[in-house]
Amino acid sequence: MRRFQSILVAVDTVRDGHPALQWAVRLAEHNQAKLKIVAVQPDLPWLAKAIAPESETAQQALADQKLRVIDSLAQSVRDQGIDVTTKLLSGRASFAIIHEVMRSGHDLVVKASKGARSHRTGFFGTTGMRLLRKCPCAVWLVKPDSAPRFRRVLAAIDPAPNDITRDVMNNTVMDLAKSIAEYECGELHFVHAWEMFGAHLLEPKYTVDEFAEAKQLAEARVSAALDRSLSLHGLTHGDDRVHLEFGELGPGHAIAELATREGIDLVVMGTIARTGLTGALLGNTAEQVLDRLECAILAVKPDGFISPVSLPDL
Numbered sequence: 673m674r675r676f677q678s679i680l681v682a683v684d685t686v687r688d689g690h691p692a693l694q695w696a697v698r699l700a701e702h703n704q705a706k707l708k709i710v711a712v713q714p715d716l717p718w719l720a721k722a723i724a725p726e727s728e729t730a731q732q733a734l735a736d737q738k739l740r741v742i743d744s745l746a747q748s749v750r751d752q753g754i755d756v757t758t759k760l761l762s763g764r765a766s767f768a769i770i771h772e773v774m775r776s777g778h779d780l781v782v783k784a785s786k787g788a789r790s791h792r793t794g795f796f797g798t799t800g801m802r803l804l805r806k807c808p809c810a811v812w813l814v815k816p817d818s819a820p821r822f823r824r825v826l827a828a829i830d831p832a833p834n835d836i837t838r839d840v841m842n843n844t845v846m847d848l849a850k851s852i853a854e855y856e857c858g859e860l861h862f863v864h865a866w867e868m869f870g871a872h873l874l875e876p877k878y879t880v881d882e883f884a885e886a887k888q889l890a891e892a893r894v895s896a897a898l899d900r901s902l903s904l905h906g907l908t909h910g911d912d913r914v915h916l917e918f919g920e921l922g923p924g925h926a927i928a929e930l931a932t933r934e935g936i937d938l939v940v941m942g943t944i945a946r947t948g949l950t951g952a953l954l955g956n957t958a959e960q961v962l963d964r965l966e967c968a969i970l971a972v973k974p975d976g977f978i979s980p981v982s983l984p985d986l
Contacts, residue, residue, distance in 0.1 A: 675848065676780040676810070677705045682769055685711050685741040686788045687816065693745060695812070695820040696782040700754050702855065707756040709746050710772060711738045712765040735760060766802035770981045779809050784816035785968070795966050804943065804962065804971050808979040814968045822968065824934060825853040826861045828927050828941035830957070831901040841942040841974050842901045848970065849940040850905070858937075862902065863915040863930055865923035865957070866894045891918070924960020931967055938968045943977075 681696035693709065700707040713735045742758045749756045761768035769781060786797035796804075796813060803811045814820040827849035829842040846862070853860035868890050878886065895909045895916060902908055909916050915934075919926030931939055943958050962969070 676703050678708075678776070678778045679703075679705050679780045679782060680708045680710060680769070680773060680776070680778040682710050682712065682765070682781065682783040683742060683745065684784060684787050684816070685738045687784075689817070690745065690784075691816065691818060691820050692782045692784045692814050693749075695814055697749055697752065697754060699780070699782070700756075701752070707749065707754055708772075708776070708778070709742045709749070709756060709758045710761050710769065711742050712761045712763070712768045713738060714765070715763055765799040766806070767981060769799075769803060770807050770979065771983055773807060773809055774979075774981075774983050780812060781807055781809060782812045782814070785813040786816055788816070794963065796962055801962065804958075804969075806979050806981050808973065808977060808981075810970065810972045812968070812970045820968065822852055822856045822938040823858040824861065824936050824938075825849050825856070825858055826863055826927075826931055826934070826936040826939045828863050828865075828939055828961070829898075829901055830923075830942070831864065831897040833897055833900075837974060837976075839901070841972070843904065844972055845940050845942055846901075846905060848972065849938075852938065852940070852970075859913075861913050861915060861934060861936070862907070863917060863927055864894070864898050864901075864909075865917040865919045865926035865930075866891075867919050867923055887918075891916070922957070922960050924957045924962075925964065927957070927961050928964035931965060936967055938970060939965060940970045940972070943971050943973055 676699060679696050679700055681693050683690050683693055696707060699705065739760050742760070746756045746758045759772065761772055772778070773781060781803060783800060783803065785795055785800050786792070787799065790797035792798045792801075800813045804813070827846050829845055830838055831842055832838050850860055852858070868887060898909045898914075898916060902914065907914055915930055917923070917926035917930055927939070939961070941958065941961065958971070
């Protein structure tokens with residue numbers, strides 16, 4: 673977990689509790705990392721300025737209140753001997769946070785999975801989803817209403833033969849998941865979810881036995897690829913902590929269902945598996961997982977990830 677040296681934690685000043693900050697402080701202390709606490713002040717709509725001149729005064733009062741909150745939070749962190757700074761950002765939350773990451777070179781963003789006033793259904797809010805898709809560094813989203821304790825950690829990996837990029841990503845995911853589980857004195861699980869490409873087209877053309885044989889052969893190849901990734905950790909696909917899941921509705925469905933079934937507190941996964949790819953999308957598997965997940969997630973970007981967000985000219 674000593675991978676992270678410059679942590680940005682975004683807090684929602686409307687909330688009384690800040691579990692994302694609690695976890696970021698623990699990380700900063702463990703890693704001897706720098707910590708920055710930020711809040712975001714949305715821009716005032718032009719129409720509000722036009723029809724309600726007093727709205728700018730109210731906007732400034734809100735900004736001052738947010739600054740007081742994050743400064744107070746920072747002081748409590750400083751009392752613990754941790755190097756912390758604060759900053760009030762402005763604009764759309766996701767873009768403001770990404771711009772700050774780019775300016776300051778942060779290597780991790782920690783945030784509640786959903787804001788108090790989010791209108792998005794599901795576990796993750798709009799800002800969280802945008803950060804997962806577009807933020808250039810790792811993103812850790814935690815439950816907004818409970819202390820972050822990760823007793824059961826799931827590393828989601830995606831091995832493939834002769835794919836160095838995926839090998840690097842898988843090793844990063846497994847190393848991080850292992851270090852978190854050890855730090856939390858928790859239980860570590862691994863999952864690889866797979867599917868037979870074009871199975872719905874092939875099955876009607878095969879007899880039942882032929883299709884079962886084809887599926888068995890495919891699973892054997894997947895198992896061999898998984899074993900190659902797990903070998904560095906002294907594991908095989910037959911270990912009780914390793915889950916090889918066949919996803920009839922797609923790998924993402926299978927991973928999310930496993931996380932629910934096993935009572936997972938944190939899923940660690942890579943977002944996309946190719947370098948040099950502008951990260952406008954997470955990839956099908958990650959999107960499916962996030963649509964159904966109800967626990968914290970640590971999403972790691974691959975080497976060479978290019979955010980689709982660019983810094984504005986200053």
